[in-house]
Amino acid sequence: MLEIKLIPEKEFQRVREADIKKYDKLGLLADMCRANALATVKRAGSGHLGSSFSSLDIVTFLYYSEMNTVELGIDHPDRDIYFSSKGHDAPGHYAVLFALGIIPEEQFINLRRLGGTHGHPDVSIPGMEANSGSLGMGISKAKGMAVAKKMSGSGGRVLVMTGDGELQEGQIWESLQTTVHQNVANIHMIVDFNKIQTDKLLDEIIDLGSLEKKFEIFGWHVERCDGHSFSQLEKVFEKFKHVKDKPKVLIADTIKGKGVSFMEGPVALKDGGGLYKWHAGAPDDDSFEAGYKEIVERINVQLKKVGLEPLHTELLETREKHRIKLKDTAEKVVNVFGAALVELGARRKDIVVLDADLSADCGLRPFENAFPERFIENGIAEQDMVSMAGGLALHGLLPIVNSFGVFLASRANEQIYNNATENTKIIYVCHYAGLIPAGPGKSHQSLRDISLFGALPNCVILEPCNGVETKRALEWCVEEAKENCMMRLVISPSPRKLPLPEDYNFSFGKGTVIQQGKDAVLFAYGPVLLNEALTAAAMLSQQNFALKVVNLPWLNRIDNEWLAETIGDCQTIFSLDNHSEYGGLGDLLLNAFMSSDDLRDKKLIKFAVQEHPACGTPPEALSYHRLDGKSLVDRVLRTMKEKEI
């Protein structure tokens, strides 16, 4: 059996109060936080360990030694403010806040769970000063905070951690310029310079050149030190206190995965043949045990050395080892997409694939390896990627532009619009569409992308429901579409392989009935919510209610004749959007109903995500938003009952 253990808060107090040399104590505390971060990530099943570990010594140093935040309290106006702009290092940050008694244990141990802590920072969590996870916003936000402190006459410093890959984002350079010009000196930027991005070396993705010189020429006071040396960190922050006229940046040389030998950057890259595999996701059971053991043994050796008892840990959870997970067996549409991309790339030499440092997540690696000359890695610079695609398209190539939907559709929105006004053809793929996975939280869940593309008059939006349809959809975009296309793809393993009838046909503006029924019709799309719809239909049939379920992959084009035929005599229609209630399939149907004399009297009830998306497991998030099968059953039956009254 696998045991997941917690180092409780009182253990941190014991070490904190012990008579140990300062830097040794900080090292111990940081390692104890590492163990807890590892445990919570393992328990959650996902989370960013690599950058939690690279930044943990710095975060420990700041809270335990440098900042006044714990002493004054996390709501005190004169407190020092620290937050992470990259946000991926949240598990490490939470571990420090838990150790200090700021985040309660019950919340801390429930990483990425409803009511627990979010995958990326959220201000609703005690001690978290800003929402992040989307990259590049931190310096700008810190600037607002520093100006607010100045306006209100409050004391306290503003400290913000950025990643290194994050420095590829343009907003970073905007804010470096404005901070100096606006004379906001009370910003202490710390670059967690661990040199590895999602899974490759920063220098391989987009080299940043000399960071020191860049920051200097942008007018910042620059220091550089070993981000794992408490003495060096202390010296830098002492120096910073004397720099009153400039914003300050520390380039902290760190090691990604620091503290677990096989997760540490250089070793891990070598083991992975150039690919780093500990950026995101929980380690497998054996790696977890080995890593945890390594940290705890190091702590105990150290405790013994300073005459303290070994660690007391609490058992959080026992689970069977080597459980088979959904992701190991289920269909992943993104993999089918990746294979189809290679197939199309072989026969269409005009296809160019663009990536913003998410190649593996977006299923692009097969194409990257097969056609390196037609694969463009742009780093974390979505705007540049999209406009570059615009230039390629103007010169006769067919760019396929990839990123997570929440980044691509919003960060590069004006660039997408500008391209669209040139009437070229570009295929945008919004990966990680919708609510699931819900663990990373609202910075990663994409519930607005349809609405962000929707007002482009020359862009077809579609989301396939399974592998077969994914391939057809991509082929359609490449071979048949005359205009721009935006394809949504779910990134998580499909909860079931959606059944399609034998006579299945992928046809413009038309969908497919995947469950017959006469009492009401529900339209949905994509593997996640069609699964819930089928679950609901099965449950409803037990109650003698026959719900027809229709897969409609077209999200802004519809064949009205097909629609009328599919609806038939049914008076009550449901739409189910893996998207905000604004601008999705529901609104498409509403417009279709209004424009058709046959359909105008139909009643449509929209099921969709109505708030900012919840963070949690898939069942938690689906149930929170009342989009799981059981909730759908309740909602359908309630609607039908209301109708009768």
Next chain:
Amino acid sequence: MLEIKLIPEKEFQRVREADIKKYDKLGLLADMCRANALATVKRAGSGHLGSSFSSLDIVTFLYYSEMNTVELGIDHPDRDIYFSSKGHDAPGHYAVLFALGIIPEEQFINLRRLGGTHGHPDVSIPGMEANSGSLGMGISKAKGMAVAKKMSGSGGRVLVMTGDGELQEGQIWESLQTTVHQNVANIHMIVDFNKIQTDKLLDEIIDLGSLEKKFEIFGWHVERCDGHSFSQLEKVFEKFKHVKDKPKVLIADTIKGKGVSFMEGPVALKDGGGLYKWHAGAPDDDSFEAGYKEIVERINVQLKKVGLEPLHTELLETREKHRIKLKDTAEKVVNVFGAALVELGARRKDIVVLDADLSADCGLRPFENAFPERFIENGIAEQDMVSMAGGLALHGLLPIVNSFGVFLASRANEQIYNNATENTKIIYVCHYAGLIPAGPGKSHQSLRDISLFGALPNCVILEPCNGVETKRALEWCVEEAKENCMMRLVISPSPRKLPLPEDYNFSFGKGTVIQQGKDAVLFAYGPVLLNEALTAAAMLSQQNFALKVVNLPWLNRIDNEWLAETIGDCQTIFSLDNHSEYGGLGDLLLNAFMSSDDLRDKKLIKFAVQEHPACGTPPEALSYHRLDGKSLVDRVLRTMKEKEI
């Protein structure tokens, strides 16, 4: 009478073929283009002269002396490619393309007119290689073009002009980094370094420090020269030919407004008390005459010197001088907004106003002058501005964030979303909302902003119809709103001061009947389209059709009871959106109808902008999109007729 004249193409041929020293010839040609650019801008009534004039010597040099584009033809794969990333200098660029016979006369003389040339570059115009006007995209696009040339084995260089203020945009720095890393050496960037932004010195807005050092440290080969010296330009481009391994940038020192003494930067700034007034907009009649005379006299002196006849010009248009213009007399809601901002700012010390180099256009100057300590100038860095507002809001301030809607809603979309997830309150003001003015073209017309904010669950969107309502709306946003607000404001003078009844009340989710009628109801908002609606209603009443016109300033919140009452027995409802048909008022009404048992059987017809917005005069654009009064009459009557059948 005012005479507007054209230097015809054959005059350019005459000079081109004459036996004159090369640089003298280029100088003559550039000045002739200046005269034509000035004439077309005067004729159009608007256009960017300042940066057309600062870049004109460079553009003339490129096309007449440096590039192979004219020789090979504008569609030849091996041609050199030039385009302007800032795009504001289009009138000057068009003048060169007209001089070379690439843009036909009929199109050239109709700047900013339907079927003429657009306010900012558009690929539908002969010789224009990319759409721009939105800033910061040029290097990225050039990169796509250069890579496409490489892939296809085509020859030719890629040259891209940027502004200097444009370098405040983050995408510039993204693309500077990626260009080097991706090893795209075939890019020749030219910075039109005229040192003045919209109306202030670049150093006052956001100082850029040492541009040379910045570009160098970003890995580019840097040259600098006088952008008005053809010999220096020639030397630089000769040098560039030997730099094979790096992208190249020329910092061209130029003078904004070069060529017309009183428009030239230093003089004009002095005359304007620190404000530059020739960035956009046509000069008044006297300034036009003086400027045109100055250029033509200089040309004639030069022609005489080289033994050529004086210029022959063609009369384009004669018009009465000192005509009174709408903008001199009409209400401008943005001015009322500006005054209300000062009033609110005096009593609410938590209000902070943020600007992205559009202070005067957005009516912010009164606040800027009254409360300089609470006015934050962010330069052309919308993302940074929005995230900075996020930081301010987290610390208890109320930020009011301003830019043109097309920039704010799209460029900073992810930042707006991130702020919204923090559940603070921020007021976003999308200026220049809608189709009008239509002269600047699609990079400036904002037809998607409602849809770009629409999926935020905690943001109220509204657009007032006149001065009175603008003040009430702003007060409501500041004093009463609990959530974020997005206010759309039309930037042009209102075609009429919209009448509001004596018992007018600004009430959440409710509108105001401004024209009674029993035969159908039309819902609209804002000064531009309500004016057309009232025009239509008046015309319809002549045909005994009584159209009720309702002003509904709430664009995503509606009071269903009020709605049902307002519609009464009417069966046919029209919505009129100064926005894309997707996601605007029409969709709000559709949803309201569907959720109400009283309204479900109503028929809604949506009038809205269905394509990318047209460029032209207001009547041209409104008529093109069939949104002018007369078109509305036709559409209403046709709908009613169809219904009878």
